[in-house]
Amino acid sequence: MKAAVFVEPGRIVLQEKPIPRVGPRDALLRVTTTTICGTDVHILKGEYPVARGLTIGHEPVGVIEELGDAVTGYVIGQRVIAGAITPCGHCNACLDGSSSQCGGKAMGGWRLGNTIDGCQAEYVLIPDAMVNLAPIPDLLTDEQVLMCPDIMSTGFGGAESGRIRIGDTVAVFAQGPIGLCAMVGARLAGATRVLVVDSLADRLVMSKRLGADVTINFKEQDPVQAILEATNGRGVDVAIEALGTQSSFESCLRVIRPGGVLSSLGVYSSKLTLPLDAFAAGLGDHTVVTTLCPGGKERMRRLMSVVASGRVDLRPLVTHRFTLDEIEKGYDLFANQRDGVLKVAITTGSPS
Numbered sequence: 553m554k555a556a557v558f559v560e561p562g563r564i565v566l567q568e569k570p571i572p573r574v575g576p577r578d579a580l581l582r583v584t585t586t587t588i589c590g591t592d593v594h595i596l597k598g599e600y601p602v603a604r605g606l607t608i609g610h611e612p613v614g615v616i617e618e619l620g621d622a623v624t625g626y627v628i629g630q631r632v633i634a635g636a637i638t639p640c641g642h643c644n645a646c647l648d649g650s651s652s653q654c655g656g657k658a659m660g661g662w663r664l665g666n667t668i669d670g671c672q673a674e675y676v677l678i679p680d681a682m683v684n685l686a687p688i689p690d691l692l693t694d695e696q697v698l699m700c701p702d703i704m705s706t707g708f709g710g711a712e713s714g715r716i717r718i719g720d721t722v723a724v725f726a727q728g729p730i731g732l733c734a735m736v737g738a739r740l741a742g743a744t745r746v747l748v749v750d751s752l753a754d755r756l757v758m759s760k761r762l763g764a765d766v767t768i769n770f771k772e773q774d775p776v777q778a779i780l781e782a783t784n785g786r787g788v789d790v791a792i793e794a795l796g797t798q799s800s801f802e803s804c805l806r807v808i809r810p811g812g813v814l815s816s817l818g819v820y821s822s823k824l825t826l827p828l829d830a831f832a833a834g835l836g837d838h839t840v841v842t843t844l845c846p847g848g849k850e851r852m853r854r855l856m857s858v859v860a861s862g863r864v865d866l867r868p869l870v871t872h873r874f875t876l877d878e879i880e881k882g883y884d885l886f887a888n889q890r891d892g893v894l895k896v897a898i899t900t901g902s903p904s
């Protein structure tokens with residue numbers, strides 16, 4: 553089969569690999585559609601270490617090709633997705649409600665395209681299939697559910713971890729694909745006013761289109777000042793950080809009201825410090841919470857039910873389409889953020 557393989561920093565290359573062999577608890581999916589994540593670009597650039605020779609990708613949409621001997625409740629030919637996070641479902645961390653941290657290790661639930669071969673390939677092995685395979689409702693297309701495995705789960709997770717209540721005012725810093733999903737999730741969770749911050753005009757246009765109330769271009773105005781002015785000095789109830797920089801984290805802290813929540817989705821790569829004035833010297837009753845993409849089949853079922861209900865349509869996020877044969881072109885476009893790209897759909901040509 554063809555698979556997009558991490559060869560060395562700077563090179564993810566389409567190669568021939570054997571079709572994986574199915575263990576008792578696994579399922580083999582014939583991948584129909586997948587996508588490229590910002591994290592995959594970190595892998596490409598050598599900023600996030602994975603083994604050389606690993607197949608990349610953690611956002612699978614496909615059809616069950618083969619089931620392990622111990623797997624029941626599914627049939628060959630069924631259309632399914634699996635989350636980017638594929639927990640085991642039976643370790644202490646999973647049973648304690650921290651399945652993204654499966655095995656008790658930070659990020660332990662992230663296996664596809666991290667510690668085992670991923671789904672930018674014609675076939676992918678899904679571990680612990682009975683915990684992770686979520687059947688796709690008949691009426692939904694591949695592209696309608698393509699955001700469920702990662703960015704929708706992550707973005708909505710940021711809104712949920714922020715404990716947004718009906719009537720809240722929420723700020724979202726950065727409007728890349730995850731920040732956009734966090735904004736949509738904040739609205740679904742009951743926020744009645746959502747202010748978003750980015751520097752790219754076309755992202756702010758997309759943000760408006762998907763429901764943001766106020767857009768702030770931080771190249772044109774200071775976002776902290778703009779948010780405080782827009783809230784009459786009160787600040788927001790919840791700020792969601794979706795970039796992963798000191799400055800964005802700090803701005804979030806500066807715009808939440810005392811007693812507010814900073815919900816962090818960013819991936820930070822250098823030192824992160826708390827400014828004591830914004831942190832009220834530790835006495836502001838602030839909550840800082842972090843979230844890794846929730847996975848597992850029940851999470852995926854819920855997200856697909858949101859799509860099926862018509863309350864959310866994330867198809868506009870798919871700005872470009874490539875076949876698996878063209879995936880290196882897809883990486884080039886996505887990694888260099890050319891042509892207003894938000895997400896790319898990668899199709900294998902296999903019927904869904």
Ligand SMILES: [Zn+2]
Pocket residue numbers: 589590591592610636702
């Ligand atoms: Zn991802």
Ligand SMILES: [Zn+2]
Pocket residue numbers: 639640641642643644645646647651654655
């Ligand atoms: Zn587990």
